[in-house]
Structure formats: structure tokens, C-alpha cells
């Protein structure tokens with residue numbers, strides 16, 4: 001029987017999972033390992049943060065609070081646009097990189113040496129670990145895990161938000177306030193006690209490692225970044241100032257006017273960016289400050305940064321959104337975002353009104369930021385030559401230092417040198433080629449829109465990232481990795497990337513639109529929230545094939561969960577969301593073993609010897625070795641396959657506890673048990689048990705990778721080479737066509753013109769779809785996004801959905817496939 005599911009139109013209607021991505025500081029790793037009695041046996045362990053960023057020394061980490069943008073109508077995640085008359089890009093990047101003239105440089109050095117001193121005084125590593133006994137690991141030994149009453153039917157599971165969320169976010173009683181120094185209130189909400197909030201669903205989280213808290217260790221090291229920068233503002237005509245202060249110091253420093261320098265002073269290539277330092281420099285280099293007037297007319301004369309200070313360090317960051325030392329970090333941007341939003345240094349055109357309590361007020365769109373090149377110039381010049389002008393010579397503002405280098409920017413070769421590059425050609429589209437239909441989903445960093453290509457009427461999923469946000473949250477390398485994985489992949493169960501390009505303010509990934517939405521949703525439409533063993537085998541086999549392919553390419557996926565599995569209109573799966581994936585260094589070629597009759601592809605060898613050590617994944621899906629912090633390998637993907645198979649069959653994950661700590665405790669200590677709410681075979685249980693082997697070296701898949709799994713009796717009947725020809729168990733069906741977007745938008749336009757204003761969100765979205773594409777040779781070599789190649793897939797897919805077709809978008813239901821039982825059996829398949 002067909003069960004309907006109304007796909008939410010608004011992101012806020014659903015909750016989504018968060019992912020952890022947090023590098024465990026070295027020092028703690030050592031401690032945790034020793035206290036755990038385990039050692040890292042790998043010689044080639046890679047500190048991923050260092051590997052990816054080359055910037056993590058001494059286990060620096062930061063913790064930022066991050067508000068979940070629950071409802072995209074409330075608060076724009078993206079920041080766009082410049083301060084009036086400013087070259088937004090250069091200002092933004094300038095404030096990130098070191099490029100300063102010598103005088104400013106000296107000042108800056110002085111400033112930082114003072115800050116360092118302050119840091120010494122204020123950097124207590126010992127954070128009181130409140131309530132330690134309550135979470136001590138031994139207390140959870142008696143937990144019953146994975147066992148539920150025999151007649152138990154899993155309740156509808158909600159999902160925690162995709163964007164990392166601070167637990168206290170849910171706590172409405174706690175205002176997002178900017179506190180005073182002495183009596184530090186939270187910057188954003190910074191409650192970190194895991195016992196305070198029940199989380200419905202494990203989340204993809206970038207977080208501190210709660211396991212260390214079990215060990216009585218502080219959740220993370222305090223670093224020089226954990227200084228507090230107070231923002232003093234002035235509406236003075238002289239300009240705006242930012243004054244970095246240290247914890248405990250009043251922000252009354254006298255401020256020197258900052259000359260708004262419009263030259264691109266950045267002098268570091270992407271490889272040289274110490275991503276872990278970006279935020280620090282973002283705030284400290286230029287010293288922009290502003291003074292905002294609250295609605296009540298009071299000047300809010302200080303603005304706390306979210307950077308962790310000893311006072312704000314909370315002992316139990318259950319789902320603390322923290323720095324991902326992989327190179328991204330979840331400022332998530334509450335305070336950080338606010339400051340950045342309002343700081344002219346990043347060239348934004350939004351000003352935030354701060355309420356009396358420091359609550360986010362309405363975002364006032366000011367003028368669209370001036371382009372780097374004055375419009376007049378832009379019009380007169382071919383777009384391809386604009387970069388030269390952007391580099392400084394055409395700036396309407398007088399340069400305040402030596403003239404910048406006027407060399408033509410070099411075209412990035414990053415993806416062009418790769419073996420798959422012949423699949424792509426120069427970019428054929430730009431933001432203006434698309435029209436937004438609606439928001440499909442909002443993840444941790446990206447917004448995904450259903451968009452139609454104006455010329456062809458074809459529908460695509462357009463994932464858009466704000467550059468400002470990527471810089472602030474140190475996600476540059478992540479987005480580059482995501483682009484590379486998507487571009488590299490050519491597999492029926494991995495979402496196709498058609499175009500990727502950038503504009504001045506945004507990065508775009510134009511992907512195949514999977515009209516079936518998330519597999520998670522399909523599962524939720526089942527009465528029991530689970531599916532039968534045969535159906536689970538179908539999905540598990542497709543996931544195994546996709547993981548095998550990724551491993552073959554040297555990638556580790558690391559965030560398998562039903563939320564990241566999309567359903568193609570055919571009902572087959574599509575893996576998406578590669579922002580936590582990582583490519584093994586020195587990936588090797590697979591080895592074919594066996595005889596001519598039966599060959600086995602050893603994919604384990606592809607990433608052999610590669611260990612990485614970020615704390616990434618989704619809480620309920622995280623593998624024990626990730627929690628232990630001893631480094632992990634591609635075997636984490638086989639662990640998550642075990643959890644996924646379990647969840648498909650029983651409707652819940654096997655190790656879920658009442659809170660993060662309990663969940664982790666279960667993952668580390670408890671054996672998987674099977675509920676009897678669904679009948680499963682011995683082979684199936686055996687597969688799950690073998691995948692959920694805590695010792696990664698004994699886990700199924702640890703010998704030869706996917707080949708081990710494919711040979712398990714559970715998959716005996718699966719025709720691996722013919723997976724794509726199998727009939728999927730569920731077919732997404734459009735039960736009601738999407739609303740008439742043109743009508744809706746014209747109504748909206750009438751409404752907003754009546755009110756006289758466009759909402760800031762609309763304004764943002766307008767910008768997203770109006771900017772010009774920036775070609776590779778327009779993006780200067782020292783631009784952090786230089787390596788984000790703009791390119792189009794050579795062969796366009798003629799199967800993509802067409803706007804207006806009856807099967808394009810709207811309300812989706814999942815119809816059981818009646819052909820399946822006949823066609824999927826071994827015999828039936830060949831009879832057809």
C-alpha cells in the first residue's frame with residue numbers, strides 16, 4: 001500500500017542530523033589513548049588537520065557556538081554583499097591573510113605579542129569537569145543497548161538539525177546575549193551540558209570529543225585563538241575599528257582609524273593558508289570595528305567573539321559546535337557570524353540590529369555591496385578581463401601602499417590536471433542561467449535549491465555556499481574536497497555533478513536532482529519505520545557498491561546515514577554530501593585477486609596505511625576508533641554500513657543512548673543486540689555483528705575491503721554487476737505537482753512591494769541567482785577560492801527531470817514496487 005509523505009517545503013519543518021568533525025588535539029589523543037590502554041599502532045597515522053591544513057600545531061582548537069538555522073526564513077545563513085563602495089573580496093581576504101603594509105604589520109605584531117602574553121595569563125587548561133561522576137564510563141555498563149521490548153514499534157524519529165546546533169539553542173530561556181567581560185554571559189548560547197537536552201537523533205557534528213571528558217580530560221586545548229576579541233565600534237566618520245582584547249580586559253582601547261585599503265593584499269596561496277588561523281586573522285588583521293546602536297538607542301559597545309575563553313569553556317560540550325581541526329570549524333557562526341555580518345571588513349551589505357539582549361534583530365539589507373569592479377567599468381569591459389581591474393588598478397579608492405602586482409591571474413590547474421578532467425570543459429553556465437524553484441534542504445554549510453536551467457528547463461539541485469561563511473568557518477578545503485570527489489566520481493549510485501562554478505560571493509555545485517529526496521524520509525513513511533530484510537539487502541548492496549567505488553578512488557566517505565542517501569526518481573540510491581569525506585594520501589591502485597572464474601577486487605589496498613584522525617561522523621554512526629581518537633581508516637565506512645543495515649531493519653540505531661555520552665559509551669562497550677520487531681535471518685544478524693566489530697582490524701571489510709562484504713552469505717543472491725537493473729523496493733511518486741512557482745513569486749513580489757521591502761533572505765537569494773560567473777582565470781592566484789575550478793560536465797544528462805513535467809517536483813510518496821518480488825529473485829531476473 002502506498003504511504004504518503006509530504007516533503008517539507010521549509011527546512012525548518014524537519015530536523016536533520018549533524019556531523020561531528022573535530023580533530024582531536026594531539027595532546028589529548030595521547031592521553032586518551034593511554035588512559036584507554038590502547039595505542040596507535042599505525043606508523044602512517046595522519047593528523048588530518050595537519051594534513052589538510054598544514055596548520056595545526058599543538059592541537060589548537062576552538063569552540064564556537066553555532067545557532068542552528070532552523071527555519072531558513074528566519075535568519076539568512078549567507079552573508080552577501082559589500083559595504084558600500086568597497087571592494088568586498090579584497091577587504092574580506094585582506095582581513096584573513098597577512099597582507100598588511102609594514103606599519104600595520106608592526107602594529108599587528110605588537111598587538112599579537114600582547115595578546116599572546118594575555119593568553120598565557122588566561123589560558124587555564126584545567127576546565128572544571130562538572131558532573132564527571134555522572135558520565136563516568138563505568139556507570140553505563142548496565143545500560144541495555146539495542147534491546148527493545150518485543151512488541152516495540154519505533155516511534156517516529158525526528159532528526160536533529162543539519163547545521164551543528166548548540167544544545168542550549170533549544171533552550172529558549174537562555175537568550176543569545178553578548179555578555180560582559182566580568183560576568184560573562186554566553187556568546188550565543190554556550191550551554192554544553194549534555195544532560196540538559198534530549199537529542200532526538202544523532203547528528204553530524206563537528207564537536208569536541210566527549211570521550212575525553214570521560215577520561216577526565218578537558219574537551220579541547222585552549223589555544224592562542226581562544227582569545228576574546230571585543231569589538232568596539234564607532235560611528236565616527238573616521239571609519240570603523242575593531243579592537244582585539246583579551247579575556248578580562250575591558251574593551252576600551254583607543255582605536256586608530258583603519259584605512260580602508262582596497263588593494264588585494266593577500267599574499268598566500270591556498271596551500272599556505274593556515275586555516276586554523278583564518279578566523280583569528282579575520283578579526284585581528286584589520287581591526288575593523290563598528291559600533292552598533294541597539295533598537296533602544298544604546299550603543300552596544302562590545303561584541304564578544306565566540307572564540308573560546310577560559311570562562312566560556314564549558315565542561316561538557318555534548319554537541320558543542322567546535323572547531324573542526326580538519327580545517328573547518330563550526331563557528332556556526334553565531335557571534336562570529338554577527339560580527340562578520342556587520343563588519344565592513346568582509347564586505348557584507350547586511351547590518352544587524354542588535355536587540356537589547358543581544359538577540360539577533362532583524363537583518364537590514366543595506367545596499368547591495370559594490371562589486372570589486374565598479375559597475376560602470378564592468379559594463380564596459382569584457383567579464384574575462386575584470387580580474388585585472390579587480391586586482392587593484394581600477395579600484396575607485398586610492399591605494400595606501402605599494403601598487404599591487406598587475407600580473408594576470410593564472411588559471412587554476414587543480415582539477416584540470418586530474419585524470420578525470422577530460423570529462424569536463426570550461427564552464428557553460430553561471431548563476432544567472434538558473435531560476436530558483438524552491439529550497440530543497442539546508443545542510444551544515446550549504447543551501448540546496450531546486451533550480452531550473454532557464455535555457456533547457458531541466459531541473460537541478462544547486463548547492464550554494466557563501467564564500468564569507470566558508471572562510472569564517474574554515475571550510476575552504478572541505479568544499480574543495482567535495483568538489484573534487486563529486487567531479488571525480490562517475491558511478492550510478494553517486495550523485496552526478498554537472499557544473500561547478502563561482503561568483504564573487506558564492507560557490508555553486510550543480511548536481512543531479514534526486515526527486516525521491518532523502519532515504520531517511522522514505523524510511524519514515526513506513527508504518528514500522530523499517531523495511532524487510534530483502535529490501536534492506538537491496539539498499540545495503542547499492543551502498544556497498546558505492547562505498548567500494550569511493551574506496552577504489554581512495555576516498556573514505558565517513559558520513560553514511562539515511563539522511564545522506566538520496567533516492568533517484570527510479571528508486572535507486574544516490575550517495576550525496578561529501579563534505580566530510582577525505583582522500584587517502586598516496587592512494588594506491590586496487591589489486592585484482594583470484595582466478596579467471598572468480599576475481600576479487602581488493603579495495604582495501606587503495607588506502608592501505610592511511611589513517612586519519614578527525615572526529616567526524618554522526619553521533620549514532622560513529623565508529624569506536626573515531627571516538628577513541630586513535631586514528632581511523634576506510635573501515636569506518638563498514639562500521640556505518642552495519643549501523644545503517646540495522647537501522648533499516650529495526651527503525652533505530654543499535655547504540656543510541658539517552659545522550660551523547662551514553663551513546664558513545666554504548667558504541668565502545670556494548671555488544672549489538674537484536675530487537676524482535678522485525679524478523680531477520682541468521683546471515684543478516686551475522687553480517688551486522690561482523691560489521692559492528694569494535695576492533696577495526698577484525699571487522700568485516702578489514703582484509704580486502706568491499707570484497708569481504710560482498711562475499712558474505714547475506715549477499716549471496718545479489719547480482720553485483722547488475723545492481724542497476726534490479727527493481728528498487730520503493731519508487732518515489734509525485735502525488736501532487738509542485739506549486740506554481742511563477743504565481744507564487746509574483747504574489748510574493750506584490751506583497752513585498754506593498755510592504756516596500758524585500759526580505760533579506762529574498763535579497764540574498766536574488767543575489768545568489770544574479771551574480772556573474774567568475775572564470776578560473778579571473779580568480780587571482782592568491783584568492784582562497786582560486787582552486788575551485790569552474791567547469792561543466794562535457795556530456796549532459798538527457799534524463800534529468802524537466803520543469804513542468806508531471807514527475808518533476810511537489811509532494812512525494814513512496815510506492816512499493818510491485819514488480820520487485822518477481823523480478824529480483826535470482827531466477828526471475830533471468831526469466832525476464
Ligand SMILES: Nc1ncnc2c1ncn2[C@@H]1O[C@H](COP(=O)(O)OP(=O)(O)OP(=O)(O)O)[C@@H](O)[C@H]1O
Pocket residue numbers: 017018019162163204440441442443444445446447448461463495511512513514515517518563564566576577578579
Ligand atoms: N541532489 C539532490 N537532490 C535532491 N535533494 C538534495 C540534493 N542534494 C541535497 N539535497 C537536499 O539538501 C539537503 C542538504 O544537502 P547536503 O546534505 O548535501 O548539505 P550539507 O550542507 O553538506 O549537509 P550536512 O550538514 O549533512 O553536511 C539534503 O539533506 C537533501 O535533502
